[in-house]
Amino acid sequence: MTSVRVERLRELLIERDLDALIVNGAANLRYLSGFTGSSGIALVALDGQPRFFTDFRYKEQSAVELDGAFTCEILDGELLNGLAAALAPERIGFDDATTSVAGRARLEEHAPPRTELVAAGGLIEQLRAVKDAEEIERIAAAAALVDGIYEWLVQRGFAGRREREVAVEVEHEMRMRGSSRPSFDSIVAGGLRGALPHAQVTDSPIVMGTLVTVDIGAVLDGYCSDCTRTFAVGEPTAQAREIYELVLAAQIAGLEALAPGVSGVAVDAKARAVIEDAGYGECFGHGLGHGVGLEIHEPPRLSRHASDEPLRAGNVVTVEPGIYLPGTLGVRIEDLVVLTEDGATRLSHFTKELLVVD
Ligand code: ZN
Ligand code: ZN
Numbered sequence: 001m002t003s004v005r006v007e008r009l010r011e012l013l014i015e016r017d018l019d020a021l022i023v024n025g026a027a028n029l030r031y032l033s034g035f036t037g038s039s040g041i042a043l044v045a046l047d048g049q050p051r052f053f054t055d056f057r058y059k060e061q062s063a064v065e066l067d068g069a070f071t072c073e074i075l076d077g078e079l080l081n082g083l084a085a086a087l088a089p090e091r092i093g094f095d096d097a098t099t100s101v102a103g104r105a106r107l108e109e110h111a112p113p114r115t116e117l118v119a120a121g122g123l124i125e126q127l128r129a130v131k132d133a134e135e136i137e138r139i140a141a142a143a144a145l146v147d148g149i150y151e152w153l154v155q156r157g158f159a160g161r162r163e164r165e166v167a168v169e170v171e172h173e174m175r176m177r178g179s180s181r182p183s184f185d186s187i188v189a190g191g192l193r194g195a196l197p198h199a200q201v202t203d204s205p206i207v208m209g210t211l212v213t214v215d216i217g218a219v220l221d222g223y224c225s226d227c228t229r230t231f232a233v234g235e236p237t238a239q240a241r242e243i244y245e246l247v248l249a250a251q252i253a254g255l256e257a258l259a260p261g262v263s264g265v266a267v268d269a270k271a272r273a274v275i276e277d278a279g280y281g282e283c284f285g286h287g288l289g290h291g292v293g294l295e296i297h298e299p300p301r302l303s304r305h306a307s308d309e310p311l312r313a314g315n316v317v318t319v320e321p322g323i324y325l326p327g328t329l330g331v332r333i334e335d336l337v338v339l340t341e342d343g344a345t346r347l348s349h350f351t352k353e354l355l356v357v358d
Contacts, residue, residue: 005127018118028128050069085112129298130313142219150229157358192328210234229350232354259339
């Protein structure tokens, strides 16, 4: 599998006229080499075996995890310095998005003369955006775990419980079911706090007659999931129902617009139009969705500011419109979806009917 990824990377290197790429960052290294540790760096050239560098602490782990395509070298001292010394005087790409100014200076200082360092961030992310069958299976399993959590959660109910208590219990239950950690800090936002898209949990109790927005994800086998549902705790007001149905209509419009060849801007626009036409355009201030994989936010994006680049089969994205009425209520509904050759398949399967729970 990994050698396929190395070959795909080499095609990108040729397109960018690079002789080699320095690869860092935990998710990029894991994707390319299988290594899951926190200290490592790889060098992939157009030919020859890809090289992996780490320090003595990861000697055993790298021997177990590293894909057979890579050679492993244990370095003393700063990895970046050792790597720089191993470079050839060629055009070498480095990740300008994650390499600090100090890191770049060290590379320049230790690289052989006439080595040309070229900013080339985002290449591995570009590969990662198109998932293979095994990755899709893992993400689907992480999504299924969260579906199960929602089933469990509605049985337990919300009324009178503190947001924090619900969030902690959810995260505990996810781990008991095999997740290594939440994909992000769980959001449990009751009543007025539902109007904050990224609400922090508080010690406030969730009260009857309000909505509660729950946004959670689980990391399973290295891959993230992400799913939001909004529940009515006790009978909802007419306004709450109306907003809920509107967000759901926008969410379905977004799902239906998803297909290979369409841009993330166009999909965002389809969902946004439903909310704008109802007069709530100002109340949907964030993008429609984001890519999900080894990281919780990764390319591609579905938003007004996304690139014009067409979406591709194998992209895994969220579709998560929301309406936030400050001081009143908020609703967000989010599914995780994989793009197929002719459309998209949902990976989140928990019901999107407005559930009235205790
Ligand atoms: Zn989410
Ligand atoms: Zn999300």
